[in-house]
Each structure stands twice: as C-alpha cells, then as structure tokens.
Amino acid sequence: MTDKNEANKALIDKINEVEKENNKTFSNTQKILLTTDGSITAILDVLYGKITLTTIDQHFENADEAHAKLVNVPIGEQINFREVIMHKDDKPLIYAISHIPLSRCNDDICSDLIRADIPIGRILKTHDIESRREIRNIYIEEPDDKLKELFGTDEEMLARDYVIINCDEILMWIKEVFPISHFTEI
Amino acid sequence: MSAKCTAIKNELREMIARLEQEHNIKLSTTQKILLSINGPVTPILDVLYGEVRLFMLDQHFENADKDIADLLGIDEGEEILYRNSIVFKHSKPLIYVLSYIPKSRCSDRVINKLLEGKTTTGRIMNESGHETIRIINDISLMKATPILTELFKTTDDMLTREYSMIHKGEIVILTKDIYPLSYFKE
Numbered sequence: 001m002t003d004k005n006e007a008n009k010a011l012i013d014k015i016n017e018v019e020k021e022n023n024k025t026f027s028n029t030q031k032i033l034l035t036t037d038g039s040i041t042a043i044l045d046v047l048y049g050k051i052t053l054t055t056i057d058q059h060f061e062n063a064d065e066a067h068a069k070l071v072n073v074p075i076g077e078q079i080n081f082r083e084v085i086m087h088k089d090d091k092p093l094i095y096a097i098s099h100i101p102l103s104r105c106n107d108d109i110c111s112d113l114i115r116a117d118i119p120i121g122r123i124l125k126t127h128d129i130e131s132r133r134e135i136r137n138i139y140i141e142e143p144d145d146k147l148k149e150l151f152g153t154d155e156e157m158l159a160r161d162y163v164i165i166n167c168d169e170i171l172m173w174i175k176e177v178f179p180i181s182h183f184t185e186i
Numbered sequence: 187m188s189a190k191c192t193a194i195k196n197e198l199r200e201m202i203a204r205l206e207q208e209h210n211i212k213l214s215t216t217q218k219i220l221l222s223i224n225g226p227v228t229p230i231l232d233v234l235y236g237e238v239r240l241f242m243l244d245q246h247f248e249n250a251d252k253d254i255a256d257l258l259g260i261d262e263g264e265e266i267l268y269r270n271s272i273v274f275k276h277s278k279p280l281i282y283v284l285s286y287i288p289k290s291r292c293s294d295r296v297i298n299k300l301l302e303g304k305t306t307t308g309r310i311m312n313e314s315g316h317e318t319i320r321i322i323n324d325i326s327l328m329k330a331t332p333i334l335t336e337l338f339k340t341t342d343d344m345l346t347r348e349y350s351m352i353h354k355g356e357i358v359i360l361t362k363d364i365y366p367l368s369y370f371k372e
Contacts, residue, residue, distance in 0.1 A: 012232050029215060031233045038224045038320070046199050046222040047215060130317040130353060166317060 011035045014138050022140050026158075029183040033094075033176075034160050037133040039121040040094065040176060041086065048088045053119055056150075057083040060102065070173040071101050071163075078102045080113050082120075085150060092151050093182065099173045104166070120172060124164070131171065135162040140180065147177065156180045198222045201325050209327050209343075216370040220281075220363070221347050224320045226308025227281060227363055228273055235275050242303040244270040247289065258288050258357050265289040267300060269307070272337060279337055282364040291358045307359050311351060319352040323360075327367065334364060342366040 015031055018024075026034070029047070033040055044051050060078050061067075068075045080100040086093045098120060100113065112123045124131060138160045148154050161175040202218055205211070213221070216234070220227050231238045247265050255262040269285040285307050289297060299310045311318060325347045335341050344364050351359040 011229065012237065015233060028234050029219075032219055032230055035229065035233050036223060036225075037229070042198055042222055042224060043219055046202055046218050049199065125319070128319060128355075130319050132312065132315070132317050168315070168317075 011135060011138070018138055018140060022156075024140070024180070027184045030158060033178075033183060034138050034158060035135065037135065037162075041119050041121055044086060044088075044093055048093070051086050051088050051093065054085050054087065055082065056085060057081070058114070063099075063101075067099055071099050071170045073101045073103065080105075080110075082113070084119075094176055094178045095147060095150055096174060096176045098175075100171065104169055104171050120164075120174070129166055129171070131164050131166045133162050133164050135160060137161050141177075143179075151179050153179050153181070158182075198322065198325075201322075205325060205327060211327070211367065213345075214371045216372070217345060220365075220370060221325045221345065222322070224322055224349065226306060226361075227347075228306045228308060231273060231275070231280055235280075238273050238275045238280060240304070240306055241272045241274055242269070243272060244268070245301065245303055250286075250288075254286055258286060258360055260288050260290070267292075267297065269300065271303075273306075280365065280369070282334060282337060284362040284364070286360045287358065288356075291353070291356055307351075307361065311353075311359070316351075316353050316358070318358070320349060321352065322347060322349045324348045328364070330366075338366050340366050340368065342368045345369075 015026065015035060019026060033043065036043065041051070059081055061081055062076050063071070063073055063079050065075055067079060068077065071079060073079070080102060082098045085095050102110065105113065109123060109127055112118050112126070140156050141159050143151070143154060143157050147157060157177045158180050159175060159177040161173065163170045164172040164174065202213065202221060206213055220230065223230060228238060246268055248268050249263045250258065250260055250266045252262050254266065255264065258266065267287040267289055269287065271283050272279045273281045273283060287300065296310060296314055299305060300307065328344050328346055330341050330344055334344055345367055346362060346364045348360070348362045350357045
C-alpha cells in the first residue's frame with residue numbers, strides 16, 4: 001500500500017477548522033465551492049442551469065497599500081477592480097470581487113476586462129492563459145451593508161480568497177462570498 | 187452603480203444534459219460536479235470523504251500507438267508514461283484513473299516524482315508550480331470492462347471524464363476518470 005495522499009490536506013484542515021471554530025457543518029456543495037481550484041461558474045452552471053453574471057462595478061484605480069499587497073505590486077500601480085454577482089434568475093448566488101494589476105495584462109485581456117461582461121475564467125480560456133490557483137483563506141464573515149442588500153439577508157457569509165498565478169506572478173486576486181444558507185440542499 | 191447582465195454559456199451543462207437524455211439517467215449533484223470540474227477529482231474526494239488514498243495498479247513507459255499519439259499530439263512511437271491507479275477510501279475503490287504522460291514534455295523531476303507512484307498527477311503538477319490550462323475533452327457512459335468489473339465488483343455502466351492538462355501549449359497529462367454509475371449518488 002502506498003503512502004498517504006495529502007494532495008489537499010491543507011484545505012481539508014482549513015475547512016475542518018472553520019467548521020469547528022464556528023460550530024457549523026458545511027454541505028458537500030459548500031465545501032466544494034470553497035476548496036475547488038477549478039471554475040466555480042462552471043459548477044454553478046451545471047448544478048442550476050443557465051446562470052447570469054451581473055457586473056456591479058468595474059473601474060481602474062491606483063493600488064493603496066492593502067490592494068498592492070494582495071496582488072504584490074508597488075503602491076500606486078493601476079489595477080482593474082471588478083465586482084460581480086452570479087445569479088440564477090432573480091436569486092443572487094455568489095458575489096465576487098477581483099483585483100487585476102494592469103501591468104500584467106496584455107491589451108486583449110484588458111479589452112475584455114473593460115467590456116465587463118465576460119467571466120474571468122472565460123477570459124483566461126479565450127486567451128489560452130496558462131495559470132494555477134492558490135487558495136489563500138477560507139472563512140466566515142459578517143455581511144456589510146452592500147452584501148445585506150444584494151442577498152437580502154443579514155446572515156453570516158462564507159468566503160474565500162485566492163490568487164490566479166501566471167508567469168510566476170499574481171495575475172488576479174479574487175474573493176468570493178455567499179450566505180451560509182446557500183448551497184445547503186444541492 | 188452600473189449593472190450589466192450577461193448569461194454565461196457553458197458547454198459542460200449541455201454535455202451533461204445530453205448524457206442524461208441519451209442514456210435516460212439522472213445524475214446526482216456530486217456526479218455532476220465530478221464530471222464538470224476542470225481538474226483533478228482527488229481534492230474534491232478528499233474534501234467530501236476525508237483524505238482518500240492512491241493505489242498504483244500499474245505504471246510503465248511504452249511507445250505511443252497511433253491513437254494515443256493523436257490524442258496527445260505527439261509522434262507515433264514516442265515514449266509515454268502510462269499510469270493506471272485507483273483512488274480509494276477505507277479499502278473501497280472510488281475512482282479508477284488512467285493517465286498518459288508524454289515523457290519528452292516533463293522534467294526529470296516530475297517524471298521521477300511520478301515514478302515514485304505515491305502522489306496524484308494533479309498534486310505533482312501543483313507542487314512543481316506548473317501553470318496549465320485544463321480542458322475537459324469528453325464525458326460519457328461506457329460499459330464495464332472485465333478489469334473494471336473486477337475492481338469495482340459490479341457490472342454497472344461506468345461514468346467517464348477525459349481531461350487534458352496543457353503546459354506551454356502542449357498536452358502534458360491526459361487523464362481519464364472512471365467509476366460506476368451507482369457511485370456518488372448521495
């Protein structure tokens with residue numbers, strides 16, 4: 001018999017920790033959505049049927065200290081900020097924010113980002129961008145006013161953040177958030 | 187706040203719907219996720235079932251025949267690593283995994299790690315920091331072969347998913363996951 005496979009050990013431990021610390025039990029679908037290094041959009045689409053992406057905001061701004069740290073660029077460097085919500089019909093499913101340093105995008109990618117209606121996974125696919133994802137944090141957080149309004153609830157939120165790495169540099173930092181009652185029955 | 191709304195096109199949803207329709211079957215949520223995730227399934231199984239293990243059935247170099255060479259985009263006769271393993275939990279086989287790896291496209295370090303036979307291909311690629319594009323080529327339902335019947339102790343039809351990991355524009359690993367249709371129903 002072979003040695004133990006510890007391929008995803010850190011993520012399992014992380015999920016177990018968050019469950020234990022908060023005295024919660026996550027559903028299988030929640031666990032998958034929090035730990036997968038694949039496309040969440042594709043999973044939601046397969047589970048729910050056609051889902052829709054709504055861009056809440058998309059703009060460029062100069063990175064402050066916190067944002068610069070997230071994507072490992074100097075303070076003041078221009079980043080693309082995107083805020084989207086994926087939903088099925090009128091039901092919001094997942095809220096996502098992304099920060100993308102402009103210096104790491106070629107013109108074609110920038111053009112797609114500005115169009116604001118293309119999911120990031122699809123942008124990567126369209127432009128044949130080879131990458132890897134590193135999940136940084138998985139946690140429970142209290143919703144701010146914006147999340148309360150978007151989801152129509154003040155319950156706790158499940159969240160994760162991760163980076164997409166291309167050419168050994170962070171191409172994108174992404175945070176995904178959904179209410180803790182979502183994806184418990186599917 | 188500007189909002190732009192776009193339906194996301196997903197070929198996988200259509201592939202899964204077609205599979206269900208053609209074979210008059212209803213796939214579970216977990217099966218759909220395992221079929222649609224664009225990467226290794228072992229991390230998903232780890233999260234769902236606790237740490238799963240890998241058992242190497244066979245691993246050897248062979249010269250690619252025409253069919254395999256065409257699949258991988260290499261010359262017929264080129265050396266490939268053929269990997270044949272079972273992911274299991276508590277002595278129960280979960281998924282049979284077949285991989286074809288063109289030797290010329292992997293570093294000696296990766297090949298040596300693969301030959302140790304202790305680690306999944308996904309983890310090896312991840313640990314080595316390889317940036318990839320992962321594409322699902324096909325999902326299907328197949329009849330059980332004698333080997334699969336012996337491994338899983340069932341003559342059930344088998345769900346299969348074939349996907350490629352592409353690095354530097356070339357397929358570095360082609361993997362086929364196979365498991366009985368009766369598995370992952372919960």
